[in-house]
Amino acid sequence: MQRRHFLSTLAALGLSTQAGAVPGGQRPPLRLAMIGTGMRGQVLLKELLRRPDVEVVALCDIEPLMLRKALTQCEKAGRAAPQVFGEDGDVQAYQRLLALKGLDGVVIATPWEWHAPMAIAAMQAGVPVGCEVVAGISLQDHWDVLETQLRTRTPYMLLENVCFRRDVMAVLQMVRAGLFGELVHLQGGYQHDLRAVKFNSGDPARPYGGGVEFGAKGWSEARWRTQHAVRRNGELYPSHGIGPCAMFANIHRGNRFTHLNSFASKARGLHDYVSRKMKAPAEHPSRQVQFQLGDVVTTTLACENGETILLQHDTSLPRPYSLGFRVQGTEGLWMDVNHSIHLEGRSPAHQWEDFQAYQDRYDHPLWKRYAAEAEGAGHGGMDFFVIHAFVEALKAQAPMPIDIYDAVAWSAITPLSEMSIAQGFRTLEFPDFTKGLWKSRQPLFALGDA
Numbered sequence: 001m002q003r004r005h006f007l008s009t010l011a012a013l014g015l016s017t018q019a020g021a022v023p024g025g026q027r028p029p030l031r032l033a034m035i036g037t038g039m040r041g042q043v044l045l046k047e048l049l050r051r052p053d054v055e056v057v058a059l060c061d062i063e064p065l066m067l068r069k070a071l072t073q074c075e076k077a078g079r080a081a082p083q084v085f086g087e088d089g090d091v092q093a094y095q096r097l098l099a100l101k102g103l104d105g106v107v108i109a110t111p112w113e114w115h116a117p118m119a120i121a122a123m124q125a126g127v128p129v130g131c132e133v134v135a136g137i138s139l140q141d142h143w144d145v146l147e148t149q150l151r152t153r154t155p156y157m158l159l160e161n162v163c164f165r166r167d168v169m170a171v172l173q174m175v176r177a178g179l180f181g182e183l184v185h186l187q188g189g190y191q192h193d194l195r196a197v198k199f200n201s202g203d204p205a206r207p208y209g210g211g212v213e214f215g216a217k218g219w220s221e222a223r224w225r226t227q228h229a230v231r232r233n234g235e236l237y238p239s240h241g242i243g244p245c246a247m248f249a250n251i252h253r254g255n256r257f258t259h260l261n262s263f264a265s266k267a268r269g270l271h272d273y274v275s276r277k278m279k280a281p282a283e284h285p286s287r288q289v290q291f292q293l294g295d296v297v298t299t300t301l302a303c304e305n306g307e308t309i310l311l312q313h314d315t316s317l318p319r320p321y322s323l324g325f326r327v328q329g330t331e332g333l334w335m336d337v338n339h340s341i342h343l344e345g346r347s348p349a350h351q352w353e354d355f356q357a358y359q360d361r362y363d364h365p366l367w368k369r370y371a372a373e374a375e376g377a378g379h380g381g382m383d384f385f386v387i388h389a390f391v392e393a394l395k396a397q398a399p400m401p402i403d404i405y406d407a408v409a410w411s412a413i414t415p416l417s418e419m420s421i422a423q424g425f426r427t428l429e430f431p432d433f434t435k436g437l438w439k440s441r442q443p444l445f446a447l448g449d450a
């Protein structure tokens, strides 16, 4: 019974334990398209191109250089040249791509503001969506994406890769096995010094750092992401932190977010970077900008079952990368920043143990099975798994492992946190996007007998 449950869970996750299950088989390859072939799109394209069960048939980007790079990737992989859209700079070119006959899915890796309109158009055209994080900008965007998915029933997956991180999946197994006891508190976040992502010289050969330009003069994310820090103040990138925490806490599968509030610190980091560290001349436009985004934004969520979840967005100050996970229950806790764990009765009293022995013991079977395939994939291998999960779910016509309810609730943290901050850090009620379905939905990530 347990094994059956495990296997059906894997099918729902789009992950198979069968020998040789990395793609192949009898069915014709999936015909996939991609909108947005920038820095992220190219990483995801690499994952798609090495799969024999996928044919990349169309690409769309409004930046000819990014399109060319993606086409070169296809050529080097020995694949037929996909149809291209958008080289004329038409921001609506994706509509023509979506009108192609016989598409089995589309991967969207464009700037955030395009995710909702592109995903909605794809679902309306009956083309299943794998969407990069986030799902939308405004709260209404999230309702619109949800409404379109529910109405059209076109599959939609948020491509949240951190859920597939090796230690995160091992900890999930440990949570399911009850090693932490009853969960009480979780933490995560996006703590990543993005100053050299938010500013560059505009030179495509050097997309990170080397200048203080952003907006029209910037390149890649400096062209669009920095604008969000100019005019918005909130938890702008919640899914890398909340995705794993939501999995651990069974959100939408017996639990849900009930309340949220956010606090934002002052904004100093970006101005300091441009003026003092990069020594931009006093008259440079980037020095005149009043950034709205607090350097450290701290968001707390309350859950129906009594857990609290704390998220931190920290992208404008010097710091080493860390998502800052903490999983704490009645029997102990794990923290990723110091790679350590303490379980009462197992660990020496009041002392940390190194997590490695637990990582080895609770390593997820899928990581064991596919470690070689994941080798060399983006972000320590997890990009292999997120694409794998999307593709396998499409092939099996199984539910998406990170589905529409997860997508909109995780991503709606952003507009809600902006509202909370704008209203003096007020605590807000979290909308129930599932309209009560969370009570009866079963955990997808129940890996307890693995």
Ligand SMILES: NC(=O)c1ccc[n+]([C@@H]2O[C@H](COP(=O)([O-])OP(=O)(O)OC[C@H]3O[C@@H](n4cnc5c(N)ncnc54)[C@H](O)[C@@H]3O)[C@@H](O)[C@H]2O)c1
Residues within 6 Å of the ligand: 035, 036, 037, 038, 039, 040, 041, 060, 061, 062, 063, 066, 086, 090, 091, 092, 093, 094, 109, 110, 111, 112, 114, 132, 133, 134, 159, 160, 161, 219, 220, 221, 223, 379
């Ligand atoms: N999951 C992860 O680990 C991860 C990592 C990096 C980026 N991302 C996400 O991926 C997305 C893309 O980020 P990126 O780093 O590739 O940015 P990027 O700026 O390098 O690429 C975005 C591309 O979208 C294209 N584009 C913009 N508007 C378009 C339109 N209307 N039609 C077609 N193409 C259009 C741009 O020309 C650009 O090439 C963002 O949502 C980002 O948050 C996720």
